[in-house]
Amino acid sequence: MGHRITIGSIAGIEVRIHRSWVLIALLIGWSFWNRFVVIGYAPTPAVVMAVIGAALFFFSVLVHEFAHALEAQPRGVEVSGITLFLFGGVTEMSSDIRRPRDEFALTAIGPFSSLVLAAIFGLVAFYSAQVGLELVAQVAGLLGWINLALGVFNLLPGAPLDGGRILRALVWWVTGDRQRAVRFAARTGQLLAALIVSFGIVQLLFVPAAAIGGIWLIVIGGFLAFAAQSEIAQQAIDERLGGLTVGELLHRDELVTLTADTDVATAVEQLRVGPEGTLAITRDGRTAGVLLLEDVAKLPADQRAGRPVAEVMLPVEELPSVDGGAEITEALREMAGGRPLAVTADEEGGKRIEGVVTPEQLERVVRRSLQLGEEQAPAASGTRPDDAGHLPQAGG
Ligand SMILES: [Zn+2]
Known part of the structure; x- marks a missing residue:
């Protein structure tokens, strides 16, 4: 609201x-x-x-x-x-x-x-x-x-x-x-x-x-x-x-990944033709942030060459996060302001960032699931009383 x-x-x-x-x-x-x-x-x-x-x-x-x-x-x-x-x-x-x-x-x-x-x-x-x-x-x-x-x-x-x-x-x-x-x-x-x-x-x-x-x-x-x-x-x-988790989406549908020292001009080429308006940025093999098309677009063209993407990216710590085991519906609710979500996994002594999922990825899954939904077997509606619910609650 x-x-x-x-x-x-x-x-x-x-x-x-x-x-x-x-x-x-x-x-x-x-x-x-x-x-x-x-x-x-x-x-x-x-x-x-x-x-x-x-x-x-x-x-x-x-x-x-x-x-x-x-x-x-x-x-x-x-x-x-x-x-x-x-x-x-x-x-x-x-x-x-x-x-x-x-x-x-x-x-x-x-x-x-x-x-x-x-x-x-x-x-x-x-x-x-x-x-x-x-x-x-x-x-x-x-x-x-x-x-x-x-x-x-x-x-x-x-x-x-x-x-x-x-x-x-x-x-x-x-x-x-x-x-x-x-x-x-x-x-x-x-x-x-x-x-x-x-x-x-x-x-x-x-x-x-x-x-x-x-x-x-x-x-x-x-x-x-x-x-x-x-x-x-x-x-x-x-x-x-029902049942599809954020972690599954992450591993089946990975983002195009660049290392943090890649130059912005190279990233622009990827954003132009890639499947998403977002790139995942890694440092030492770990997710460090995301490069959003809109952030790159704000940067004048003559300032792109020679500048590492790390300077323009959105650090992963600034993204809302969701556990890899969470269902897609929860990710949809967590996704604030069209920003990507950091996907976390439990690790000894804390959380590790597994990667990021974008609004486009989630949207695609929802759209296809709705298109395919009619063919789903009735048994898939689930009869688990312990199952976590999915509806936003509003008391009158
Ligand atoms: Zn009430």
Whole structure:
């Protein structure tokens, strides 16, 4: 997700805000304000309560996402951060969830925490009304309803909503087949999205007073349909690439290699006709870096001759790295900004660089696997409950 800023980090988990969040914050603040004005408050206290209410809404979404994150970490699922955006929050996790019960627990805790918050705000509203704290009762009451809605909506059974992931964990547990579970939950997600959009259209056409709500339902349903569709596409890629590791790709499809003292002019000839826009550079028989076409292109032609490639190459230490035993799908996720990946292997006392793979190499494998996929035997879909999963996780 682009256009987001990091606002801080809690318990080692980065909290980021996508710019679309501003829209929902304003919308929530405005509906709080509107409600307080409607029930007879002067505009100024209404603004104060709206700001407090919006801040507590922000807090509520964070609690939901942190519940996912804190449940994921001890189960060996890496959490890279939490991002708040237009439709709520996302906890960004690595996809290596090993057991259905881990997926169940780390997912269910999110809506559960929203329901607990709903109960807490409800109690606060009830008791503050009893003792005459009308303002507190109003704000807490609204937040109680919002958290109840967050909890219930997220429990709807279609991926990528939490309810869909709970369903996925259950299907995975019963069938032992993660890929099948992923497909099933994504299909129910599509069905759910279609229902939400239909409700939105009906509301927009036949209930003029709730037209805005109808538009909002159509937008949410559209977002869910899009997300469910990308889960299906991702699953198809994962299934067809099944089992192929980065190490295998590295050894079957090696890059053209030059030594570090080769002159840039010679490298240019290789880049012009070679199969990739990247060359592997070695020093003393070890991978030292990569020479990217774009870096060479920046160098004026008259400065190429006589200059060793070592001066222009990107040192291997500056590349993101991936273990040679990792599956291709993991490499696809690690590949940031179209840079090549360093492939590492375990060695006594540390890691050794085995070589590099480029985005072009990965792209080629994905494209061919998709073309060949239809012929694959159904047995290849894999029925290993211990198999690491492959889907990016997004908690609603
Ligand atoms: Zn969630």
